[in-house]
Amino acid sequence: MRKLLQQAAAAGLEPGALVHIGEKEPKEPRATVIHYGEGRFEEAEIDLAAGCPHIEVDRGVTWINVMGIARQEVLEGLGACFGLHGLVLEDIMNTDQRVKVEDFTDYLYIVVKTIEWQEQTQEVVSEQISLILGSHFVISFQEAEPDVFEPLRQRLASGKARALTMGADYLAYALLDTVVDTCFVALEKVGDEVELMEDEVADDPSTELLQRIHRLKREMIFLRKATWPMREVVGALERRETPLITSAIEPYLRDLYDHTIQVIDSIEALRDITSGMLDIYLSSISNRLNAVMKLLAVISTVFMPLTFIAGIYGMNFHYMPELRSPFGYPIVLCVMVAIAGWMLYVFRRRGWF
Amino acid sequence: MRKLLQQAAAAGLEPGALVHIGEKEPKEPRATVIHYGEGRFEEAEIDLAAGCPHIEVDRGVTWINVMGIARQEVLEGLGACFGLHGLVLEDIMNTDQRVKVEDFTDYLYIVVKTIEWQEQTQEVVSEQISLILGSHFVISFQEAEPDVFEPLRQRLASGKARALTMGADYLAYALLDTVVDTCFVALEKVGDEVELMEDEVADDPSTELLQRIHRLKREMIFLRKATWPMREVVGALERRETPLITSAIEPYLRDLYDHTIQVIDSIEALRDITSGMLDIYLSSISNRLNAVMKLLAVISTVFMPLTFIAGIYGMNFHYMPELRSPFGYPIVLCVMVAIAGWMLYVFRRRGWF
């Protein structure tokens, strides 16, 4: 529930006030600056508090990767360096933003969410990634370690990434693509979980399983809330007439859009399947109830007449001729066996046991 | 039900007739006028019946904050001062308006709703806030105390609010932002309530809980009705080509729009979760029924054969050789124990108890 409703903490404050709202424990920001392009690849850890990081406007692309967003004065410093709007800074710190893209003419501000499935807690965990795309630079903000962009950094360092020959917009695309890929990985794990549940639901419909299904449905609601607006964001980038997005990356954005649609489609499919599981769960319970009732009916139907017959001959009437006959007892026993056998035969034929 | 259907009271009257329709007890209007801008901040309580409040058109912003909307002649006086349309006055008094924005060229008329969750009655209470945004002034109408804009007034008085350096449109934005924030606070409380219910629903599915869920669902319908049009209102403000909205506050309106979407998303998510709870409720009941039936089946299945055997040897046949054997009784007892033991073993293995 917590993650569905976080904004409340900031209610009553000045709009634009810098407050850190987030789930992950805030840490001291750590920043890496990477310059690349024209065959170069330079990487350096920098101290954000020490002044504005250098941006090369005439050649190559600069990528500033910031880990940790909790220190207000650091963000304000960066904001001053790059002329960021106060609301952008607020949104970077407040990790309960909606996925969105905003055009501030000089730069685009993009908010996206990585998705991770935590097997222990059976929960979907998401981290907010903020991207600032300028004409020659990209700044990425992550809440905490681990760095989801590490594989991309390594590809850049290895000198084989396509990004090395393209502009800042391609870098932004590559970062977004990495984020969407986390969704695929998370969804695959959720899919495995669903498959496990599907096997269990008909065999062993326990209340505990029901609660797991319910919890999964809730996580799916959260997933949906996190991924649906992604579609609008990538769609907006694709249409965007800002000069920050060049036509060279249009096919890549189209590809990213398709991936986003696939993520959304998969979530919808998983939702449908999960809803279907509830039907099976309820049917399984009904079936079990049926089985229990059948057993009860069989037992009662077999023993009630027998007990009644025994009761008859337990009566103390003085004149009961059968009681005196030496064959009375065996005949009654035989009749009882016959009745029980016939009834069991009938039930067996009806498939009740 | 009352709050879903209030308009009926005004049926049959002249359209535009000033009738107070509302839940809160009407009170004598009380008004505060605040002048600010260019470093100033002046605040005064005024008597609305004594004539038109002074508006400074050449410098700063004037904010008239009216508490209480029940006195018709006061509203008519204000309406005459500011040239408000008769229907606007009617809408201000009738607190069953739909959330909306209307452009009357000289001023915008905005109707919004604050949301409050009352824990005692488990109900959502809403208050209608009417805003008149002119070129140099904002008039806000609230139904009753407490003043939800008090924190904003204090920020203005403290000299640190951003509003002090901006125009009347920013003030209107700040007021709307305050209203949306009340939704976040209310939703968080509803979320806590839902979480409590979720814990209860599997453990103790009582009819009383069902009715609480149903009541909550009804409150959610009301919440939805109150917040969905908010989206259109803020969206319309964002698009509005009226000169009353300047481009300077566009990012703030965008931010407000995002908040509104988040409120709506959260309500939808809570609705989904509440619906899911009903499924769990029904399943819990079914599970309990199953448990009861299993107990019944176990008891019957164990005791019916035993009682039958006892019945056999309670028969009064003269020739029942077992009855005479000195080992008859202990053997029968042993057989009974064996049957009972075997059955309990079978049920235990099936996990029935």
Place this chain on the structure above:
Amino acid sequence: MRKLLQQAAAAGLEPGALVHIGEKEPKEPRATVIHYGEGRFEEAEIDLAAGCPHIEVDRGVTWINVMGIARQEVLEGLGACFGLHGLVLEDIMNTDQRVKVEDFTDYLYIVVKTIEWQEQTQEVVSEQISLILGSHFVISFQEAEPDVFEPLRQRLASGKARALTMGADYLAYALLDTVVDTCFVALEKVGDEVELMEDEVADDPSTELLQRIHRLKREMIFLRKATWPMREVVGALERRETPLITSAIEPYLRDLYDHTIQVIDSIEALRDITSGMLDIYLSSISNRLNAVMKLLAVISTVFMPLTFIAGIYGMNFHYMPELRSPFGYPIVLCVMVAIAGWMLYVFRRRGWF
């Protein structure tokens, strides 16, 4: 069902053929002509068969209020006087029209429905109102008495209605507003009905109540069918670039539009609540079943072991040492009481009774 499907009666006829289709018993048309404007208010009952009613084109507004639509030749006469299209005449007579507005350049043809909740039959009854709005006149057609426009006529007669100073378009608006107001009144009554049912549904979920809920749902389907297109109609009027609608009544149409949306919202909310009642109904039945089964289980679980013990000592074995002991009987009785007491204690602790 009847009112959902009336058109069938006209199938196979010439399109435009004048056939009266309606629920209310047709009556002899009766018409009133009201001239007003420029301080005047003149009212006269006229005989439609006697020729065309006089319309004052140079001053004021003429309102012809026709009660009863069943006489074909009368309608044809009126149609000839005002140059109405044959299909308009057909639509006026056939009261199974969809709510709609049609622009015939010289006049607008508007079809709306009044809504009434009949408490005795628990049914929603609707009456079709046709309006012809020309440049200086309005003709209104009602199916039968009572005249829903009577309050408006009285306001006009009293000389205090705003309509007296405005054009024919305002009169049309005022008539539409009256029609929408009937919906509010009907919805309030339906709301009261729903509230009553809500109290009943958890306490006494009888089959009869279920059928009342079902009937109410069906009435709601009908209500929805009657009110949804209202939204389009008023929206179309608001947008209409016909000179018949002047800009002076734009705010009133906007207000009317809001009222229409509120009617629709309320119907949707009532639908949701009614659907929710079905869930409660089913849960109540399940809960009762549970209660019955628990009673059965308690009774069986308590008495089966006791009866079994009694059965044991009812066996006729010759060698049963307990039977001879003078304390056998009281001890067995004590054991029975102990077993029963313990079981009742267990069930009480589980909250079964």
Place this chain on the structure above:
Amino acid sequence: MRKLLQQAAAAGLEPGALVHIGEKEPKEPRATVIHYGEGRFEEAEIDLAAGCPHIEVDRGVTWINVMGIARQEVLEGLGACFGLHGLVLEDIMNTDQRVKVEDFTDYLYIVVKTIEWQEQTQEVVSEQISLILGSHFVISFQEAEPDVFEPLRQRLASGKARALTMGADYLAYALLDTVVDTCFVALEKVGDEVELMEDEVADDPSTELLQRIHRLKREMIFLRKATWPMREVVGALERRETPLITSAIEPYLRDLYDHTIQVIDSIEALRDITSGMLDIYLSSISNRLNAVMKLLAVISTVFMPLTFIAGIYGMNFHYMPELRSPFGYPIVLCVMVAIAGWMLYVFRRRGWF
């Protein structure tokens, strides 16, 4: 199921290949040519194989009404006469077309479906009607007898139809109107069927009724599939800027559009009602189960204690003082009657029987 999925038969063939796909037994085509206009009405049966039928381009309207569509060479001949596209011929023969309108500049090709409710099989049967609307002629294709356009032909012959004074587009409209009217008739019959079921569902919820409801729902799915696109077709005709549709018939098309909407609304309403019946069905079953269980509980609760008491005094203890008392037996009987009476009183008060 068959009628939902017919296209498969043509899979793998050349697109545009003329294959007859349909439910009705194909028959030899039979064609009637009707010339009318300027006071004339001429009718003749013609042999399509004998050459192109004569079309009067300079005066009046020609209507060629073809019954039977199974003979490929006949259709190809007609297609050559009127310059019809190969795909049009294919679509005429293949009666599994979607309802649609296509503009081929020289002519419009319209596909619609008549609806008929067959009471014996409880099924909706539909027939595909293809219309070719040229500037002076209309060609209508029906699958088989009976001719649904017979009433229209008779009105034309009687000299009283409005069509006689209007163009080919009005004839096409009149044909479409006839088709929509078949829907009204069919829906009324379905409505009667639904009403019958509604009475039955609470009284006698048999499995057979459930299957009838299910079958009806399936027919409704089919009905919906057949009528929804009708809306687009008539809407497209209304908007169409083709010179084949003149402004004179615009009000008629608008009327037809309204009728189409009413058909669709009625189907939706019937669907809602049918879905509601399922709820009642399930509730009725639950109620019956409750009644059965209550009976069982009453019986068990009354007789178990009594049988237990009888069991007590059936024990063979030597020292049971009550057994010797001459009042033991009557007292025990009285106690039993008292217990049974008290229990029955309690159950009666709870309303269990």
Place this chain on the structure above:
Amino acid sequence: MRKLLQQAAAAGLEPGALVHIGEKEPKEPRATVIHYGEGRFEEAEIDLAAGCPHIEVDRGVTWINVMGIARQEVLEGLGACFGLHGLVLEDIMNTDQRVKVEDFTDYLYIVVKTIEWQEQTQEVVSEQISLILGSHFVISFQEAEPDVFEPLRQRLASGKARALTMGADYLAYALLDTVVDTCFVALEKVGDEVELMEDEVADDPSTELLQRIHRLKREMIFLRKATWPMREVVGALERRETPLITSAIEPYLRDLYDHTIQVIDSIEALRDITSGMLDIYLSSISNRLNAVMKLLAVISTVFMPLTFIAGIYGMNFHYMPELRSPFGYPIVLCVMVAIAGWMLYVFRRRGWF
């Protein structure tokens, strides 16, 4: 589940990296080149690794049909020959693409899916078909044998196909038409399966059937995911202002669009029917439970009173006058028979057995 979520395997890779992702076992690519037009038809198997296939730009159409997509270097070679974008090559190899069409100015890239219903596994299997439509050529990529385009190839070879007289765009249309036809065939089989289940669901509602229904629903989710975007693709082709699509094939594309809509409509209808089956399933189970409970109630209600009476006369009171009467025993037996008979009569009249 696997086929819903395949993309994960490519997460973390360079966008555009050529990785084969697919279900079918990759095979060595095999390619056929067909030249036709102007009365010619030439066909040859070629070795893709040996260089660029010859395209005749000045006359006729060239169709390159590639079977097998797993060899990266082969695809890269082809991509270089025809100037295909890297992302296109990636999409061809990765068979988890969404159905889509992309315009690369010089060529269109179209991704579609064939559908096949595998009766043994009760699963829908789909194969990705990629089409490259240039001005004089079409390249089609299939994952594996069998060649779904074989019938089309044979029609071309026979010299009777319409494609022989038309351009490359018609060939692309014919290929798409073939793909849509596979859907019809698959849907017909699914429809048969649904019909089978429908017969079974009321007669024998086993858990195994429930799981088959659930599996079918899941397959339908998959089907929907595969076919919905088809609509957009064909719609986009129809609208496309690219010179690659000539106006000559517009009617064919319209026809294809209609077929696509029919496929989608049928899937929706099948979904509705399948959902309806679940309702019947649950009702059947409830009905059976009812039947079981009725039996139990009948048995208990008949035998409990009888056993009680027998218990009465099994009591050992010394003074029980009935016991001594010589008619006691036969009278009690008669009373028992009378009670049993009366109860059975009552139950029979209620229709309980």
